[in-house]
Amino acid sequence: MRRGLIALLIVCLVAVALIPGCQPGPEGTIKIGVIGPMTFIQGEQHWYGAKMAADEINEAGGIVVGNVTMPIELVKADSNEILSVPDAATAMEKVITVDKVDFLVGGFRTEAVLAMQDIACDNQKIFLGCGSASKEQCTRVAEDYDRYKYWFRVTPINDNLLVMDSFLMLDNVISVVRDQLGIENVKIALLMEKAEVGDLIVLASEHLVPAMGEGIELVGAWRPSPTATDVTAELSAIKASGAQIILTYFSGPVGVVYAKQWGELEIPAASVGINVEAQKMGFWDATDGKGNYDDTLNTYARIKQTDKTIPFYDKFINETGEFPTYTAGTYDAVYILKEAIERAGTLDADAVVTELEKTEYFGSAGRIVFTSTETGNPHDLMWGADYVTGIGTQWQDGELLCVWPPVDGSWNGVVYEGTVPYKLPPWVIDYWKAK
């Protein structure tokens, strides 16, 4: 009796394992897991971006794998990573072992992505990151290539480069302050939430600000919590310091509070840097329009970074009612996967990795090429005038417009069609002209 039951159990298990659809195959679909915090806008954008790409590819027939054309099937995985890193790890385990996806795109919060990266790579699943900027994910590839070669970053540029872009944007605003306000000795205040990238910028500013030339002074650094509900005291202190520019870093809700109070109090200092919340369409309403003139590093704007940027940007807004932000990079990620799979002619992960390393793809936010295995951070995004640059966007009367690279081409001759000049807030001009 017992032997009979065991035999029956084995037969059932084998039958379940052989049910069509549970395993990838040329006759089935290519399953791509889209993993992100789906109740938050970051995850929504992961999904929207991937869905747009998958719909377009499927309408065109699908992905050619050898002699077979296969459609894409997206699997949504809610990582809940903003609230819980363990939830993210569980979601990654489930999407690989239960949903049996072939490839993965998404990820947002660095700690969660590191955990998810481990799980994906240990299961030999290619994971194209579209959210976390931590360089560590790519240094892992250098340190243990065989284990971590399945990881690639599609968006955003890594944290070191985010810092670099922030200072390039700052340099642009310093020029405007000098030109329009006639102030030679420019004072800069740092207002950065207590987070890893904020730490990096504060550290870098000690070396980079003196290197920006004479007459530029750092007056101090204020470090509110990422979840602070009020920064009026910090803003008062900055106003008292006499700064003409505030260099910001906000990844969380404090960015909305900051912009709202900065505009409401008309703090006489231009605001430039990184404010993730300011990349979103809802920022204008969330700040009641007080975030006007806030200038933030971004990935997308309605400019011609490549021929694909404006069609993607317009279609994304039409379909979702939101601006695309960097987690919508899943759009490019799915296309990059498609090209690599077609070049490889197979779904075999190692063969696709080899082809991904050869990627040269003109995506919606620039020319995407991955850093080589010879570097200290392989499979990262190449950055520069010929690659992805990142852009600076400023809210100007309800519109989010590209202001960096500057319209005069002063940064390596790069000018994206549709870029406009940076505008100082009028109350900043009035305050300093009256001094």
Add this chain to the structure above:
Amino acid sequence: MFANILINGAITAGIYALLALGFSLIFGVAKIINLAHTAFYMLAAYFIFTFAYYLGLNAPLSATASIIITTAIGVGTYKLVIERIREHETAVLMITIALALVFQESILLAFGSHFRSAPSFISGHVELLGVSVSIQHILTFGVVLACLLGIWILLSKTKLGIAIRAVAQDREIANLVGINVGTMCLITMAIAVALAAVAGAMVAPIWTIQPHMWMRPLVMVLAVVVLGGLGSLKGSFVAAFILGYTVTLVVFLFPTVSFVKEAVALAIMVAVLLIRPEGLFGVAFEEERL
């Protein structure tokens, strides 16, 4: 710098005091530690947002409608849930935190996690001693003073207030002299939730509206009422100023570590409690309560 600290400290204290008033009142009378207090503040903020942006009402009308609806929800919650387990303090703690989470998740389902904004009663700012202060902040401070005055008049000059104080001092004796203890607790709950809703109306335009907006203020509210002495309105007001000035001093004196400003405030609370466990104006014996 002195003017900056003076003004910003008072403004921060005003917000803390407004949030803590209702919490302190309901504990003082009904002995209910209502951990859902700031969740009612969140509900009020979302109602204001809804009325303002979906129905097009102006700020005062949105705020009035929001205070009424939130108070009704608070009363309903008290009758349906809290009243039945009022005598079991641990159960009240668990139930009220669970209620707060239910409110949070409901809001998350209805509105998503997007950040929202409530309209200011009056936008703009003024310069006080060279410090930029938003008019909404000043209005909030005025409302705190008005609420305090109103509560003081209610408790000391009206029959209802005397009955509420009697219940706060000794429920059994109050019951023996014919005061309906249950009704007094219900009325106090309504006043406390209304105060939370007023806080929502005043503070939401200054901060941002999002489903988790109740958590961080709850910590500071607890700090204020514990430092001031649980149930003491005067204590809450004084404690709000101590903590408000503490966080402001941290920002001005130690800007690079301003993220610890609330932790420093909590550390001061702990230090005071080590010396005076009942808080600054708390009562060691119930008979001392006035």
